Amino acid sequence: MLKIIxxxxxxxxxxxxxxxxxxxxxxGRRPYNIRLYRLAMKHSSVAAETVKGFKESNERLEYLGDAVLGAIVAEYLFKRYPFKDEGFLTEIRSRIVNRESLNKLAVKIGLSQLVEFEGRKRSNLSHKSIYGDAMEAFIGAVYLDKGFHFTRRFIIRKLLMQHYDIEAVIETTTNFKSLVIEWAQKLNHKVEFNISETRGSKHNKQFKVDLSxxxxxxxxxxxxxxKKAxxxxxxxACEALDIP
Amino acid sequence: MLKIIxxxxxxxxxxxxxxxxxxxxxxGRRPYNIRLYRLAMKHSSVAAETVKGFKESNERLEYLGDAVLGAIVAEYLFKRYPFKDEGFLTEIRSRIVNRESLNKLAVKIGLSQLVEFEGRKRSNLSHKSIYGDAMEAFIGAVYLDKGFHFTRRFIIRKLLMQHYDIEAVIETTTNFKSLVIEWAQKLNHKVEFNISETRGSKHNKQFKVDLSxxxxxxxxxxxxxxKKAxxxxxxxACEALDIP
Structure with a gap:
């Protein structure tokens, strides 16, 4: 009630x-405090100095939104995959909340249209991370405006479930093999994948692969x-050899 | 009610x-589901395989607790320091939730006594990060057992306010200068701090220092x-030169 007033x-x-x-x-809900959202859409390139040496831009909200988003996605994956280990959960989460995914998400939900930054009028080819940053700042604003439970529902129902195909996100592990091969070609290394062990029955075979x-x-x-092995x-190998 | 039943x-x-x-x-509150806490106190060294290839240890709860703790500390600092930028907030948060601080915290609140891990009976000199990991897992358990708002109150009132002196955490920036000097000695570089500018009136002087x-x-x-400059x-310089 107070918030409506x-x-x-x-x-x-x-x-x-x-x-x-x-x-x-x-x-899906009218904002209580529009100023939070206004701030979330303000990139530092158009921010004015309010207090001495302090620019009021969306960077603080981005910091908050990043943390809130991380926790909510962590919990979502934790509950959705009760038998997956924390390495898997961490990996999938980072794919969901990385800069690139968030940039795309900001464009999809139309947030990219709302962000204010210098040069917007001059060209559309701006630093793309601006949108992903604004996406996080927006989540920070929703959190401060509407609280944890609303934000959780918003993130899960309106973002994760509508705009992500998590099974597809998981399947994109295909990248690692090609990453290693590309890396090796660049640095003139020879890479081999060899099956070193096969276990189990016909319908439940398990493979062990050595990468050299x-x-x-x-x-x-x-x-x-x-393939999975x-x-x-x-x-x-990407982790061990620090292949980006 | 359901939870009490x-x-x-x-x-x-x-x-x-x-x-x-x-x-x-x-x-400060009786647990609803003791199994969560039991799991939180189970280090992977004593975990049994439940499903094929899946060990039930506190690692998943640690992943969840880490994210929840990060978000709650982020919000706390965000509200406590309305005029600090996100670089400051990120830095202070990482000092509060780093492995070392969490290890100490786990010992202070007595959690270290409850953790099960291999070798506990043989010696007290175990891998210390076990306690910090258990601290995070415990927060994950509290979150699943009692929900967000209870966990937030718990973290802020029982952990942050009772066991951290945040102003002191902030003051420990003193490390940076010595870090740079140590680094330079190790690699045989010559480091100098020079005041390049002094501004302002007598009671409001500002300094500018060049580090070469x-x-x-x-x-x-x-x-x-x-000193602050x-x-x-x-x-x-630590950031720019990647000094750890």
């Missing part, structure tokens, strides 16, 4: 009215198919 | 009764005292 006391500009409508469209670089085994992977080995 | 259906062992008491002492390595300025710091420059 609060809304009456904020004077809306034409731009705020537009923002209010956009936020309502995105979150220049003849030396650097990682070993396991999986219920040859290779991916597992490649993922471990 | 849930409690009746869990059969308590002698050890569980002890754990229940300890958890009540730490959080082998005669080349690598960072510039500002501050309301010479030096620290600021040293912090920036």
């Amino acid at each position: 609060q809304r009456w006391f904020i004077r809306y500009s034409e731009q705020d009215r537009k923002l209010d409508k956009a936020v309502t469209g995105i979150t 670089v220049d003849g030396e085994v650097v990682a070993t992977g396991n999986g219920f198919s040859k 290779e991916q597992d080995a490649a993922r471990k | 849930q409690r009746w259906f869990i059969r308590y062992s002698e050890q569980d009764r002890k754990l229940d008491k300890a958890v009540t002492g730490i959080t 390595v082998d005669g080349e300025v690598v960072a510039t710091g500002n501050g309301f005292s010479k 030096e620290q600021d420059a040293a912090r920036k």
